[in-house]
Amino acid sequence: MRFKRSERIVFMTQYLMNHPNEVVPLTFFVDKFKQAKSSISEDVQIIRETFLKEGLGVVKTVAGASGGVTYKPKMGAEEARKVVDEVIDRLQEKDRLLPGGYLFLSDLMGNPALLNKIGKLMATLYMDEDLDAVVTIATKGISLANAVANILNLPVVVIRKDNKVTEGSTVSINYVSGSSRKIETMVLSKRTLPEGSNVLVVDDFMRAGGSINGVMNLMNEFKARVKGVSVLVESKEVKQRLIEDYTSLVRLSNVDEYNQEFTVEEGNSLDKFVQEESQQHESD
Amino acid sequence: MRFKRSERIVFMTQYLMNHPNEVVPLTFFVDKFKQAKSSISEDVQIIRETFLKEGLGVVKTVAGASGGVTYKPKMGAEEARKVVDEVIDRLQEKDRLLPGGYLFLSDLMGNPALLNKIGKLMATLYMDEDLDAVVTIATKGISLANAVANILNLPVVVIRKDNKVTEGSTVSINYVSGSSRKIETMVLSKRTLPEGSNVLVVDDFMRAGGSINGVMNLMNEFKARVKGVSVLVESKEVKQRLIEDYTSLVRLSNVDEYNQEFTVEEGNSLDKFVQEESQQHESD
Known part of the structure; x- marks a missing residue:
């Protein structure tokens, strides 16, 4: 199944929200969407910036083998x-x-x-x-x-x-x-x-x-x-x-x-x- | 503040998830994003289809003055x-x-x-x-x-x-x-x-x-x-x-x-x- 960027972003937003304070490996999204890691990283970047702009919390990315993306729903x-x-x-x-x-x-x-x-x-x-x-x-x-x-x-x-x-x-x-x-x-x-x-x-x-x-x-x-x-x-x-x-x-x-x-x-x-x-x- | 489609979709996805089983007037998003209702409807359509495809629940739209969009997190x-x-x-x-x-x-x-x-x-x-x-x-x-x-x-x-x-x-x-x-x-x-x-x-x-x-x-x-x-x-x-x-x-x-x-x-x-x-x- 092919996913457009907008569809990937819907899925990733809900997934991160349902798994707060948990390291989600980028490879999870790479495998799910059959998409290059660079595209997935760009998707994460859009989510991170929107969450920051709207005061919805912090999306952190940790590089490396055990790395991934973590959503911290911090309040301002x-x-x-x-x-x-x-x-x-x-x-x-x-x-x-x-x-x-x-x-x-x-x-x-x-x-x-x-x-x-x-x-x-x-x-x-x-x-x-x-x-x-x-x-x-x-x-x-x-x-x-x-x-x-x-x-x-x-x-x-x-x-x-x-x-x-x-x-x-x-x-x-x-x-x-x-x-x-x-x-x-x-x-x-x-x-x-x-x-x-x-x-x-x-x-x-x-x-x-x-x-x-x-x-x-x-x-x-x-x-x-x-x-x-x-x-x-x-x-x-x-x-x-x-x-x-x-x-x-x-x-x-x-x-x-x-x-x-x-x-x-x-x-x-x-x-x-x-x-x-x-x-x-x-x-x- | 201007919002791109992908940013709107991040915000709308999290908003609907945080307000399940609640009618959110489309005008709420129209006002927030200073965007035509037709664009907002397209955004909702993308969220609806992704949620459906991924078994994340039903996004319903009700037309009319008291209408709006409701997220029902139904399980399959x-x-x-x-x-x-x-x-x-x-x-x-x-x-x-x-x-x-x-x-x-x-x-x-x-x-x-x-x-x-x-x-x-x-x-x-x-x-x-x-x-x-x-x-x-x-x-x-x-x-x-x-x-x-x-x-x-x-x-x-x-x-x-x-x-x-x-x-x-x-x-x-x-x-x-x-x-x-x-x-x-x-x-x-x-x-x-x-x-x-x-x-x-x-x-x-x-x-x-x-x-x-x-x-x-x-x-x-x-x-x-x-x-x-x-x-x-x-x-x-x-x-x-x-x-x-x-x-x-x-x-x-x-x-x-x-x-x-x-x-x-x-x-x-x-x-x-x-x-x-x-x-x-x-x-x-």
Whole structure:
């Protein structure tokens, strides 16, 4: 079957999008299209430039025998700001404040279009780390972790707060919930995370960080290295935070349960985008 | 900014892929590229034909004021068979059988590449239904439901087995677990599913169907219409199944816990693919 350039470009664009953060050998396209490597390289060049111009991410080519083309769906600072603004708008909707200063997030965690944008933002922050898995805590973190892992092309590992027969053999730890000071349990199936993995921890809401601190301890049991922690919402009103190094999309403060009032502002994720872009400009 | 045809095609391909099952007005592309509608239509035609030739789905154009172009990422029968075969292979791996005849699935439910294929298969089966949401049961169903909902471009609604403050006001029902005959509870946040919605129910494992029957009852409370039920694995060894109308990717039988032996074969999903393709051929 013969393919025109425009047809090759349709196929290659969709293929790279469906295989983010993966080295696709140029020979794969050469064989598929029975076309010289130079033509395929020109096709890649067109995709690279359009993606760059439109802020859709970076298409990298690595030469050599083990080389190929890799699509990194990175988000720019401008788009990241739009995503954070959208999250802030959604959080300021009526009646989101729940008893205990929690925010109702289940609808946002079930909105694939918004989740994909948030996932791309979080993934961009950690795309250059050498990661093996995205770790999260059931239940609400799962959808967010999936969105991040889809972009990074990594497995998702789900820590549960209950022990189910369907998990096989598990490792469990006890931790003190930062807010309620209650002792709770976390459980992770042994077979879902190989020992010594590099992980990114993702969750929807962080207060004192008790849960995330629990995740850290559990990760120790798996000899895993936590290369990053990213949350959608962090609560600012915490006397002593158990976790220091993390990124958040938005910060919640001035919570007044009685009057259903609170403040949402941007978290520290956006700082990282701006930092990175100014560094890039300097090195240009 | 001027765009060449090849650049327009890169952009339009990625845009349609990021907005499946959504009507994108042609004027959106006309305005973006400052190009005549006829040229944009030709671009769409190239994308449509390549997607068709490569089995990547259907690109539909609807004429008229409210018209536009819609990408439906439908899977063909051949690819569906490959996905089912891959699932069967993975399920036959060593030590998957757990006490009580359950299968260890957590690793598969954390594998985004495989989940996306399974999600596309399930989504294809129900793409022509008029759906408002994908409903699932925490915890393991969530990743699968996300994969299906991503293709259908629908929200995910998560039913929990515990009642958390973070869910706001909830509706709960009690149901009898088909296998253990124990009474359990299911809880759904009122705000996550509008009354009268059309829903697709997705889960990872079905035995007698007690949980799914519980979902049906809970859906009644929300005046929702269940337009379909789809599970990854169904267990064949059930005396009385509580649910009749469903699709499954694979079927589990001859479970011998002592010797860690069992049979996995294809479920009824593939029949539907074959049926549909032969109907299409007849109407050609």
